[in-house]
Structure formats: structure tokens, C-alpha cells
Amino acid sequence: MLPLNFLTQGSLVVPANSSVPLVFPGVRGKIKQIIQLPNGHSLEANSLAIIQPLNLDKPEQKQRFRLTPYVPVGSSRDDLPENQRNISIDEKNSGEIELNDPSQYLEYIEQYQPSKAPLFSEGSPSIEDVRQARVPDCFLLASLAAILRQPDGASYIRSMLRQNDDGTTTVRLFNPKTLEPVYIRVENSYIVDQKGSLNNHTALWVDILEKAAASVPEFFGNTNASMSGALKGGSESLALKILTGCNSKEIYINNDKYFAWDIGNFFASELEQLKVLTQQKKLIEEFGGEHQSGTDEIISEMLSSRLRVFKDIFDEKAQEICLKLIDFYLENKDAWEKIYKECGNGQQRLEEIIKHFSQDEKNKQAVDILKELFTYYHKDVEKDVRRDNQELFSGIYSPEELKIFNDIKNKLAGNESLTAGTPHSYDEKVPGLRAMHAYTIVDVVETRRPVKDTDVMRPIKMIRIRNPWGFTGRMYLPNMENPEQIDIKEERVAGTFDLELKDFCRYYESYTSTLKFSAIRVLAEKRELLALKMQEPLKDVASDQDLDDERLSRISAFFECRADLVDIQMTAVELLNDSIHEQIADVFSDNLRDPLEVQASLDKIIEANKMTMMNLFQTSDCELIAASITYWWKNSHQELSEKDDKAYQHQILESVNKNDLLWKEFIQNYQVESALALIPLNKSQRLIIDLFASIEYTQRSLEQINPEGEGYEAFFRALVLQRDLLEQHFNYLEKYEHLLQQFDIKIDTFREQLKKINAYIEELEQNPIAAQIVKKLKDELPAQSLYDFTSNAESLLENLAKMGLVLNEYHEEDSPTPLPTHDEREKQNSGHAPEWLNSLRDILEKVLKAIGNWKTSANNKQIVQPPEYNRSPDGSKYPLLKRIGFFGPKSEDDSTDKTEVFHPNQHN
Known part of the structure; x- marks a missing residue:
């Protein structure tokens, strides 16, 4: 259910028929000449305004803008880079206007720089991609980093975005009030001014998510759709809801500076x-x-x-x-x-x-x-637990401090995402920390250290913190003159640092965690793992050496992937909220209810929660969603029949075959592989049936001959040889028994018959003559592959058949005409052209598409001047990225990048 290139371009699946608007967040600018707004207000020449294009994607229309006046208000904090560009936005005097020639009226202070980089490069998304600079959205970026702190966080981030072929990216956020998904489309670009990029992110996906968030200011309790308006500070609790669609919980830290008796x-x-x-x-x-x-x-x-x-x-x-x-x-x-x-x-x-x-x-x-x-x-509450000890690294903590530490530890162990926020201001200078700033809680650390001048070891508890800037933290260093004393310093390189628990409780105001978010992330990871598993069987086989085994493993992979797909759908049902589950229970509470009534009731539930369900199930096939709910209910109540199981599997495969290109190719590949793979399995099955009949004949003959009599050795050799050949073919079937069961082919009867034959031969081997014959035969036919053993045994059996020692009914079918190469054979069976022809066709299609793009680009340059809202493309700020060239990877060094990246120690 995911696109093939989801690792670089994201895995978001937008429900069919969903309207996803292309939006353009506002940027700071200047009014060149007076503009009279339709609402009666006017914007004076040289005044400042947030400029938001409203129909930039429709060049045939007169350009419309929303203009919102603002004034700089200066910085209240010199220790926060994002606090140096503060403005006051006059939303009351905002208005929309159409302009024939925008360049006559508008001058851009900020612009968006287009980028051709993929959303995710190698090793991305990573927590280190997130590097805040001049946009005051630490609450959003700390929350993003908190998601990535979890091992399956990368899968979830990819599931939020999809880079399209038209230079845009679709993003999924959530309405924090309803927790319903909202889809937004933005151009692939990042915000800049004359100093360079406003943020130092090292991957495009972070800039895109920021841009999408800036487009929905109402989610953050603001009104202006711009970086300056929507992301001018906020709460991590709100940001986590918007990013995850799950509720969050903020816990305040009671940090009393004085004792209550004071x-x-x-x-x-x-x-x-x-x-x-x-x-x-x-x-x-x-x-x-x-x-x-x-x-x-x-x-x-x-x-x-x-x-x-x-x-x-x-x-x-x-x-x-x-x-x-x-x-x-x-x-x-x-x-x-x-x-x-x-x-x-x-x-x-x-x-x-x-x-x-x-x-x-x-x-x-x-x-x-x-x-x-x-x-x-x-007084001690218990050993090493008391409230009046304020000394760092003493290993003595208050019950309240320990409660906070254990709560954070348990939440992290439960795979929840956590952030922490500092108060509005500090009464003292706190090296390495900033007031009114959000951080990511990465981990908890416990080490045992000796107490001063003693051999007593106590646990020292630390909270591992990450600054969304990617640098600047608090470090504890031993004093060089007095080793017992600890020096506390601010270190620029310490973007992630360990904070002593007492300092955390003293200098942080609260911490926030997601609720029930881990299961959502697991679902995203399951989908990615399934997509990767499905791609393996579609790869070309290196050689024909083990072609049959390779083919059978591919078929086995199909059934595994089908089971994984069902499991994913069941997980999606389980993640529906409690209210929906109550409604589902009501639908199935009456066992005598007509199936059509049940279906109608489920349809109503799905329609009422359509966006939520389509997002969870990643499909717009409402019939499949209803079938998944029914399957889940029956299975969880032990009411699922074999018929129900097969019907649902058929329905889910039909749905993905229609709506998903990867599944369509995967199913076609399975159909070809299974048709070819069953040939040797069926062949072994027929041989086994023939062998049982021949062995029965040989057994009857042996029973009429004395072990010392003439012909006994020949008949016994024939019996053992047939048994060994039977075992070889049965082991081959048994190896793929789970696969045969998928086709309703059972081999239990063969297993029982083989046991009886082995018992019969073991009884005969009690006679030294028979035992000697077996040893001699093993020397003649040592352990071999099934193919070699069958070939050698065939010649012996043919001779024995001519001698009348085995049934003439045992035979191999005529050898087929040599098959073509593996790739060509598969394509012929599937109705496709050979691989070399497909490759040539793909190359030609790429050439034609590229030529079409060049023509379009040339025509655009002649007719349409790029709007000033977007800069002309001139490289990328993202380091170490590789673009995909026409025939292979192309280094970004091939194009120059004139953009100066802003460094946070530069102030306005």
C-alpha cells in the first residue's frame, strides 16, 4: 500500500477523491506604493506587511494576495536567536486584493527558495535533521524530534509526507480539536531572506513540515498563515496533537525555591x-x-x-x-x-x-x-530519599524528584514521545539552558558514583535533553583545582546533553508526553516493512542455479505478505477510538441481525468518521474497511469461519490489486511464480503415488522369497532404492508443506504410509543379509541432491524394471524442451515483453518526459516571469545530498549554492 520510492519521497497515502489544496504561506515584505484594500483600510508606501499569495498556481487568473500589516517590536531576549525578529501583526487591518502587476506594489523581504532535493536523504529522517535558527517554533521542532527519538519514529515521519511529481509535497497534519487528519499541499521550498535560510535543517522534510504548519494558523490559535504569524511560539502539547492526531498530557513540575515553613x-x-x-x-x-x-x-x-x-x-x-x-x-x-x-x-x-x-x-x-x-x-523519607538535599550528584533525591524521573522513564519505555519546557524567565543566569524554550527528552540515564571522600556508591539520575537548535547545552565538568567540586558550563557543541535530575526539576516548568501514540507509529512501521518485503520477490534472480527454491520462497513470501496485510488492517481496526468501538459493538450485539442491516450500520459509522478511517486504513475503499471491521469482530469473538477467512483474503487482495501499483505487480508475480512452482511439486506428488504402488508390488514379491533364496537381494535392493527415492521426494514436499497447504494440498497420508514402509524395512534389516544389502547400496548411492539422486536412481530402477523387480508403471515424463532464461520465461508467462525490451522502453519514456520538461521550461522562461514570492532555483542548502540524475546519482556539487546559511550567533 506504499509507493516504491517511499524511503526518499515519503509514504503518505491520501484517500482517493480527497481535495488537497495547494497553499502558499505568507512572507514578510514591504509595500512600494499605497494600496487601498476593499475593506476600507489602506497600506501606506514603505509600510511593512505579510504578503500571502492566494492563487499563485493559477497564472491565468489575476493575482490575489492577502496583505496583513506588521511592525517590528525588537527583541526582548538576546540569548534566543529566534527572538531577534519579533513583530506585531495587525490582523484587524488585514485584507485581500487583486493586483494586475504585483511587482509594482510588493517587495519581498522573505522569499521561498525552491529545492529539487528529495524529502529524505540517506539516514534521514533523523533527529539531527532538526536544527532551529530564526523561526520561533521550538515547540514544534522539539515535538518532531521527540517523535524521531523512538525507533519507529522515522517510519511515522515518512507516513506524514509524500513528494509529488509536480514539485509539491502533500502533508498530513491533524486538527487539534477533532484529531481528524487534514491534508495540505505545499511547494518544495524553504524560507529565506537576504541572510540566507531562516532555519538550519539538514533535510527538506523538516522545512516542508514547517511550511505546512504555517499554512494552518488556526491550529495554533493564531490567524495569520505565515512563519511569523502561525509559528510565533506555542505549546508542545498542541504541537504533538497536530503532528500525531493523539491526545497529549502536560505535567507541571512543582519547583518550590523555598521550603513551605519559610x-x-x-x-x-x-x-x-x-x-x-x-x-x-x-x-x-x-x-x-x-x-x-x-x-x-x-x-x-x-x-x-x-x-x-x-x-x-x-x-x-x-x-x-x-x-x-x-x-x-x-x-x-x-x-x-x-x-x-x-x-x-x-x-x-x-x-x-x-x-x-x-x-x-x-x-x-x-x-x-x-x-x-x-x-x-x-528527615529521611527512606534511605537516600529526603527533601532538603539540594546538592547535585549527591545521589539523594526527594520523593517528588524520583516520581518525575520514574514517570519519564516509564513513558519512554512505553515508547511515548516526550518534550520539556522551561519557564518564561529565570531569576538567575543558568548556563546552557534558555528560559521560554522547548526541548526534547531523549532518554534517562542512571550511573552509580562514589559519594565524596567515601566508598559509598549512589545512583546519579540524569535526563538526556536535546536542544532543537542542534547545539548549546549544559555540561558538568570536574574542577581542575578541586576534584570534589563540579563546574557547570555552557557548551556550544552540546546539542544533546545529560541534565542532573535536580537541575531538571529546578529549571524546567513542565514536560509533555503523547498518549497512545506508540501503536500509531507501529502501524506506519509495519506498512514500511511490508512494502520492503514485497519488493524482494520482485527483484531479478542472480542465476538459475536454485531457481525452483527461489521461486518457492517467492510464493511463500506472497502468503506471508498477505498475512501481514491482514494483520495491518486488524491493527488499524484496534486503533479506532473508544466511541467508534462502542458503535461497532452495538452493530454486532444482535446475532440474529440481518447481514444487510449490519452492513448498512457499518456504512453509517464509516461515513461519519470517513477521514479518520481512510487515514488509518490508508484506503478509500469503504467496503474493504467495513469488511475489515467485520473480520476483526468475528475473529476476536471466535466466530470466524474458514469461509469468512478466505472471503476476506480474496476481498482485500482484490482491493489492493485495483488501488496499489506495488500490490498489483506483486500479485501478478505470484500468479506467474505459483504456476511454474507447482510443476515440480506436482511432479514429486505423482512420483510418490507411483512409488507407493511399485513398493507394494516389491513387498509382495519379497514376502514370497527366503532371504537366502535366489532373487532376494535384487528385490530388497529395489525396495530400499524405491524407499530412498520416495523419502527424497517426500522431504521435498514436506519442505514446502506450509505452501502446499495454501493450495489445499495435504501430505499427511503420504507421511503415514512412509512410516509404515520404514518400519517394514527396519524389521527386515534385523537379518544380517538385508543389513549388508543396505550398506552396499548406500556406498553405491551416497547423499546427493534430489535432482542427482533421482537421475541415478532412475537408471537403476529402469534396469530393475526390465528385470521385473519393480512395476513398469513407475516412470518419468518425457523431458520438456529446455526453458528460456529465467527473466524471459517469467515475462512470457505473465504476458509481458522481455526485460531488455522493458528497460529500453523505460529509457525512451524518460527521454521523452525529460524533453517535454525541457520544452515546458523553455516556454515558461519565454512567457512567464517567475513570481518574486519564489526565488529562482540556484542550488540547495542541504549538505551531502545526492540528486538522481538522468541515468544515475548526480552530486549536488554540480551546481553552485550561493545561499549563506544563517548562524545563530549573528544577531540583527
Whole structure:
């Protein structure tokens, strides 16, 4: 069900009759002279606008554009290359207009550079293809890299795209609200400005996916279809939905900088307002308390994000106890803060605070709360697990840190894709990390290291992270002067780096994972593996030496591939959502229901979920989808009959034979191979039948002769020889028994008869005379191939037949006329011309197509000037790529590339 060149051009299969629009994302530009928009707004000369062509693919029409004004707003961050081109887009004053001569009005600051590169080169798609530069879409690129982190991620990425023959690529994304597939077609190009490419991706597929994503701004909660508008920041959770069609889950990391008992710091932003609200609450109570509930709600809302620790300890009384401790702090603030400043660390501070306030019995309730908090923070939860240890590489982690580590570890083990995001800003400089940035979680790492100055070994836990830039990370290096001290540095070369778990929990705000995405990726990989398996039998055989075996293995491959195809369809059924499965169960719940009613009900379900099902099953054959659902239901409920099985296999092969070129060729090849392969198998079967009859005659003759009598040796030799020949041919059939079963040919009866003959001969061999005859015969006919053994045995049997020792009925058919070569024989049997003629025809077709393209290109150059939205082709930014030349690979070095690739340390 996949195209032959899916490894380089993608494997996306778009359902038949689907309308896939060709879209052109907007680019930044300048207005040359005033433009009056139909909506009443005007764009002044020298003003800036996002220019989006709307009908660039229809040169016969007047060119239409959507123009959206924007203004630069400068950079708020000098450490993010993608933050240097910030603009404010005025969507309210956007409008569409037709222009007779666009070049008179529009000047392009950004353009798209056409590329003739394949989507995927050797080793692509790879996580290292993704290299962000000046487009602020780290959330999208980190999510793409997260998909590729999985071993079957490459198959899934290929299943998202298909490079067409017309210079465009079709892309499948998903509506994040409905999770239904959406198909978009874009030109094969990447965005550039006067500095070069806006991104440093090393393969075309990444640029194409970015371009397609920029065409659907509504998916990202934006309105402007451009890199600047659609991809101006977003969430990884949303990006994963758009890329996978699966739900995602974002988990926030509770990174408390201070301990919850440290009221002055922990509740610093809430204290003043709480103080006012508490006073207000007391006044309301004095005057009857009519509006007290409103104040309580405000306090609850304010404290909701700060009560985690109190809930862990005090459960449903968390807020009540928290407020009591805050009141106590406010009443005793001076004494509390004095002790706090005199002590050096958290544990000592709390110990002294408890000691001081324990002297007065009236403070007992507050002191008891503080003691609970002391136990929570400053005592071991279990061995090497406590909450107050902030030292990196100590091997001591809090329960919350361990929970995060184990959750990430389990999600990765479950083949889910994970990203991580940093907060909007940091209170300190954090070498190697960037705030407001998305990263890919690649792996978890655990190593055992000795603790300082001891022989104690503790596990050090790390989260392996990748920056979508492809460089810049956080490194831990031993201090050269003090080996016990660790230096933390920012390293430009560390695009992928290991982050100590404490640092991850301290400097990351959240991490996001896909839900139930692994099964979807497995389906894409199964389809690719099947396509590769199908291509093997279509290759030419190197020689005729083992032609029969090769042919039989090819036929066997057909049945394996058919089984794989059925398995893929069943996997697709299983991946339907719970709602659809409930509807399917309702359809089959009544066993007495008329089959036509069942079919009609399934048709309704399929029609209501058409795009989703066509995407999963990769077919627009709704009858096949219904049959697949029926087959799955019957099989899973042990109701599938042999007749049902054969009917479905026939239907699925009919469907792919009509709609898939690879399957069509594969089925034709099988039909030819099976017709030829059954000849030797049928021949062996006939020989076996003849041999059984002849052996029976020889047995009867032996039973009438004494072992010492005349003629016994000749008859016994004939019996053993026929048995050996019978075994040779039976072993040949047995080798392909699974294949014969596919044709309903059974050999169990032969097996039983052969056992009886062997038992009979073994009994005779108890006599030394018979044993000697067997040994002598083995010396005359040593182990040989089936062909050689049959030929040598034939001559012996012919002599024995002339002597009347075996039946004359045993015979070989006349040798056929020598067959033509393997390739020509196959083509003749399949109704095709010889291979050399096909090759010549293919070459001529390519020549004619190339000449046609040259003519078209020449005519276009004379008549149509390339629009300024697209640059003229002048090479490719992708390194180490090879284009396919007319007769073979052609190096990209044959064409010069003037494009300067932007480096992130260059700032505007």
C-alpha cells in the first residue's frame, strides 16, 4: 500500500477523491506604493506587511494576495536567536486584493527558495535533521524530534509526507480539536531572506513540515498563515496533537525555591493581600458575615497553587492549617525573622524557630505544625530519599524528584514521545539552558558514583535533553583545582546533553508526553516493512542455479505478505477510538441481525468518521474497511469461519490489486511464480503415488522369497532404492508443506504410509543379509541432491524394471524442451515483453518526459516571469545530498549554492 520510492519521497497515502489544496504561506515584505484594500483600510508606501499569495498556481487568473500589516517590536531576549525578529501583526487591518502587476506594489523581504532535493536523504529522517535558527517554533521542532527519538519514529515521519511529481509535497497534519487528519499541499521550498535560510535543517522534510504548519494558523490559535504569524511560539502539547492526531498530557513540575515553613519567602507574593483579606474577613464577621463566603473563595483561589506540601501532610485541613501558620508568622514576624537571619541553613533555622517558640505553651499548635513540616523536609523519607538535599550528584533525591524521573522513564519505555519546557524567565543566569524554550527528552540515564571522600556508591539520575537548535547545552565538568567540586558550563557543541535530575526539576516548568501514540507509529512501521518485503520477490534472480527454491520462497513470501496485510488492517481496526468501538459493538450485539442491516450500520459509522478511517486504513475503499471491521469482530469473538477467512483474503487482495501499483505487480508475480512452482511439486506428488504402488508390488514379491533364496537381494535392493527415492521426494514436499497447504494440498497420508514402509524395512534389516544389502547400496548411492539422486536412481530402477523387480508403471515424463532464461520465461508467462525490451522502453519514456520538461521550461522562461514570492532555483542548502540524475546519482556539487546559511550567533 506504499509507493516504491517511499524511503526518499515519503509514504503518505491520501484517500482517493480527497481535495488537497495547494497553499502558499505568507512572507514578510514591504509595500512600494499605497494600496487601498476593499475593506476600507489602506497600506501606506514603505509600510511593512505579510504578503500571502492566494492563487499563485493559477497564472491565468489575476493575482490575489492577502496583505496583513506588521511592525517590528525588537527583541526582548538576546540569548534566543529566534527572538531577534519579533513583530506585531495587525490582523484587524488585514485584507485581500487583486493586483494586475504585483511587482509594482510588493517587495519581498522573505522569499521561498525552491529545492529539487528529495524529502529524505540517506539516514534521514533523523533527529539531527532538526536544527532551529530564526523561526520561533521550538515547540514544534522539539515535538518532531521527540517523535524521531523512538525507533519507529522515522517510519511515522515518512507516513506524514509524500513528494509529488509536480514539485509539491502533500502533508498530513491533524486538527487539534477533532484529531481528524487534514491534508495540505505545499511547494518544495524553504524560507529565506537576504541572510540566507531562516532555519538550519539538514533535510527538506523538516522545512516542508514547517511550511505546512504555517499554512494552518488556526491550529495554533493564531490567524495569520505565515512563519511569523502561525509559528510565533506555542505549546508542545498542541504541537504533538497536530503532528500525531493523539491526545497529549502536560505535567507541571512543582519547583518550590523555598521550603513551605519559610513563610516570609514561600508566601512572599501572597502575604500582603492575605493580611488585608484576613482583616476584611474579621470585619465581615463582626457585622454578621453575609459576604464572608466571597472572601473565603478569594483566599482559596490565592492559595490553591501553594498548598501542595500542606495537602501532603494535613490532607483536607491543609488550607486551615496553612492560614493558622501564616497568622502565627505575622503575629511573631520580628522574632521569627531575627532567628532566621542568625542561622546558616534551612534545617538549623527551623530547629531554632521551633526551640524558641516551644518555650511558650500558647504556641503549641503552631509548634506542632512546624514539627510536622520539619519531619517532612529535614528527615529521611527512606534511605537516600529526603527533601532538603539540594546538592547535585549527591545521589539523594526527594520523593517528588524520583516520581518525575520514574514517570519519564516509564513513558519512554512505553515508547511515548516526550518534550520539556522551561519557564518564561529565570531569576538567575543558568548556563546552557534558555528560559521560554522547548526541548526534547531523549532518554534517562542512571550511573552509580562514589559519594565524596567515601566508598559509598549512589545512583546519579540524569535526563538526556536535546536542544532543537542542534547545539548549546549544559555540561558538568570536574574542577581542575578541586576534584570534589563540579563546574557547570555552557557548551556550544552540546546539542544533546545529560541534565542532573535536580537541575531538571529546578529549571524546567513542565514536560509533555503523547498518549497512545506508540501503536500509531507501529502501524506506519509495519506498512514500511511490508512494502520492503514485497519488493524482494520482485527483484531479478542472480542465476538459475536454485531457481525452483527461489521461486518457492517467492510464493511463500506472497502468503506471508498477505498475512501481514491482514494483520495491518486488524491493527488499524484496534486503533479506532473508544466511541467508534462502542458503535461497532452495538452493530454486532444482535446475532440474529440481518447481514444487510449490519452492513448498512457499518456504512453509517464509516461515513461519519470517513477521514479518520481512510487515514488509518490508508484506503478509500469503504467496503474493504467495513469488511475489515467485520473480520476483526468475528475473529476476536471466535466466530470466524474458514469461509469468512478466505472471503476476506480474496476481498482485500482484490482491493489492493485495483488501488496499489506495488500490490498489483506483486500479485501478478505470484500468479506467474505459483504456476511454474507447482510443476515440480506436482511432479514429486505423482512420483510418490507411483512409488507407493511399485513398493507394494516389491513387498509382495519379497514376502514370497527366503532371504537366502535366489532373487532376494535384487528385490530388497529395489525396495530400499524405491524407499530412498520416495523419502527424497517426500522431504521435498514436506519442505514446502506450509505452501502446499495454501493450495489445499495435504501430505499427511503420504507421511503415514512412509512410516509404515520404514518400519517394514527396519524389521527386515534385523537379518544380517538385508543389513549388508543396505550398506552396499548406500556406498553405491551416497547423499546427493534430489535432482542427482533421482537421475541415478532412475537408471537403476529402469534396469530393475526390465528385470521385473519393480512395476513398469513407475516412470518419468518425457523431458520438456529446455526453458528460456529465467527473466524471459517469467515475462512470457505473465504476458509481458522481455526485460531488455522493458528497460529500453523505460529509457525512451524518460527521454521523452525529460524533453517535454525541457520544452515546458523553455516556454515558461519565454512567457512567464517567475513570481518574486519564489526565488529562482540556484542550488540547495542541504549538505551531502545526492540528486538522481538522468541515468544515475548526480552530486549536488554540480551546481553552485550561493545561499549563506544563517548562524545563530549573528544577531540583527
